[in-house]
Amino acid sequence: MQYVSTRTSEHRVPLSTALQQGLAPDGGLYVPASFPEFSMGDFDGCETPTAVAERMLVPFFAGDELEAELPGIAHDMYGFSIPLRQIGDRTRVLELFHGPTAAFKDVGARFLASSLSRLNRTAKTPLTILVATSGDTGAAVAAAFWKKPNVEVVVLYPKGRVSSRQEKQLTGWDRNVQTVAVRGVFDDCQRLVKQAFQNNTWHDRKRLSSANSINIGRLLPQMTYYAIASLQVWRETGEPAHFIVPSGNLGNALACIYARESGLPIGDVILATNANRPVTSYLDNGEWEPMETVETLATAMDVGNPSNMERLRDLYPTVGQLGEAISAVRVTDEAIQAQIRRGEEKWGEVWCPHTATAAEVRDRLDTNATAAKSWVMVATAHPAKFEDIVEPLVGHEVHVPDALEQVMKRAHPAPEIPPSLDALGEIVLGVDTPAE
Ligand SMILES: *Cc1c(COP(=O)(O)O)cnc(C)c1O
Numbered sequence: 001m002q003y004v005s006t007r008t009s010e011h012r013v014p015l016s017t018a019l020q021q022g023l024a025p026d027g028g029l030y031v032p033a034s035f036p037e038f039s040m041g042d043f044d045g046c047e048t049p050t051a052v053a054e055r056m057l058v059p060f061f062a063g064d065e066l067e068a069e070l071p072g073i074a075h076d077m078y079g080f081s082i083p084l085r086q087i088g089d090r091t092r093v094l095e096l097f098h099g100p101t102a103a104f105k106d107v108g109a110r111f112l113a114s115s116l117s118r119l120n121r122t123a124k125t126p127l128t129i130l131v132a133t134s135g136d137t138g139a140a141v142a143a144a145f146w147k148k149p150n151v152e153v154v155v156l157y158p159k160g161r162v163s164s165r166q167e168k169q170l171t172g173w174d175r176n177v178q179t180v181a182v183r184g185v186f187d188d189c190q191r192l193v194k195q196a197f198q199n200n201t202w203h204d205r206k207r208l209s210s211a212n213s214i215n216i217g218r219l220l221p222q223m224t225y226y227a228i229a230s231l232q233v234w235r236e237t238g239e240p241a242h243f244i245v246p247s248g249n250l251g252n253a254l255a256c257i258y259a260r261e262s263g264l265p266i267g268d269v270i271l272a273t274n275a276n277r278p279v280t281s282y283l284d285n286g287e288w289e290p291m292e293t294v295e296t297l298a299t300a301m302d303v304g305n306p307s308n309m310e311r312l313r314d315l316y317p318t319v320g321q322l323g324e325a326i327s328a329v330r331v332t333d334e335a336i337q338a339q340i341r342r343g344e345e346k347w348g349e350v351w352c353p354h355t356a357t358a359a360e361v362r363d364r365l366d367t368n369a370t371a372a373k374s375w376v377m378v379a380t381a382h383p384a385k386f387e388d389i390v391e392p393l394v395g396h397e398v399h400v401p402d403a404l405e406q407v408m409k410r411a412h413p414a415p416e417i418p419p420s421l422d423a424l425g426e427i428v429l430g431v432d433t434p435a436e
Helices: 015-021 049-061 067-077 105-119 136-145 164-170 186-198 200-205 216-237 251-261 278-285 309-315 319-325 333-347 353-365 383-394 402-409 421-428
Strands: 002-005 012-014 030-032 084-088 091-095 127-132 151-158 177-182 207-210 241-246 266-273 327-330 375-379
Touching: 002 015, 012 015, 015 105, 015 216, 030 216, 030 309, 049 067, 049 216, 067 105, 067 216, 084 216, 084 333, 091 216, 105 136, 105 151, 105 216, 127 136, 127 186, 136 151, 136 164, 136 177, 151 164, 151 186, 164 383, 164 402, 177 186, 177 421, 186 207, 186 421, 216 241, 216 251, 216 375, 241 251, 241 353, 251 266, 251 309, 266 278, 266 353, 278 309, 278 319, 278 327, 309 319, 327 353, 333 353, 333 383, 353 375, 353 383
Parallel strands: 091 375, 127 151, 127 207, 151 177, 241 266, 241 375, 266 327
Antiparallel strands: 002 012, 002 030, 084 091
């Protein structure tokens, strides 16, 4: 399998190159050059999530230097369960929040950590991953790379602009993971990362790479939980699964679409968005225009210019084609609050604000014929991560999962810097963090 840039179709690289570069040299995003055509029988005997994941990823690893490592990588990626539970008539929930940082981003981060660590096994200097985060991504990347050999991570977060639980998740690490609190906003953190990439001193001292959501290494592993869930629905009902995916930067939804392209038994894919409207507007009026980001209760979906739109439009070049492949529904903060308030009564579930958008979409389907299908709501995070929002609405405390508790217990204050590359350099380049 080769990976092609969305901007120059002649530019093709093997998987390992795409994983290490992140972005293609022409500024485009890497996409698979083709999709395999699986049939259900191909997954006979695959009884565990790891087995399904490994089977599904075989063609995507074909011919790459990581090919022989796939079993180990598939094993590293799912060190936790991904339950698909029936919670109502023709309604299931796919819980993607049982990993160390209690959100689906753990799956992609763990795949990337395992792959990059293996690729750098014999490197003389470790690979340094720089991540700017507004909360969830940085925590997932830190957790995934912690104690992995031959890779180190520097996480930058805006001091005072993440929730206290998010801050604890970002700072519960040591050894090859360094967290730095930047006195500024998320954009300052992102600017520092870009400056470091362009700076000669940094280049001389570190081999830099990134782990943000434009990396194809986040999408490939995410396809596998759609394979696992849709095969389970297929085995139970003989019908395809229809997914409702809470979406912001569109990486999770795209993984679902890629799984469907690969022949998995997936029917409708509905994107649940928050009040941010780039996707719904595009589908409505056919004009693609990035927008200012609107702040909502589902903060991890606050994206005005989703970068994976470039991949989606690569697959479906016209708005007509896209409209046939997916639909999208916008959900307001009021509806998110109402869904969290009613979640326990209606479904016996406490939703996080992101998952609540999917619950709202599921509710709206009841009024039309599409209700007669097997629906899967994708639960992207555990509600305990957003206790400030969730607890007042449900009227009681939300139990914190053990994995999350463990991370937060280790939290310690991170060094604080002004938003300048010099200050970051003093901390990061001054200290060499030997890998284990
Ligand atoms: C990142 C995130 C999303 C949005 O996923 P995309 O792949 O960016 O569309 C939704 N919910 C949670 C909890 C997230 O962390």
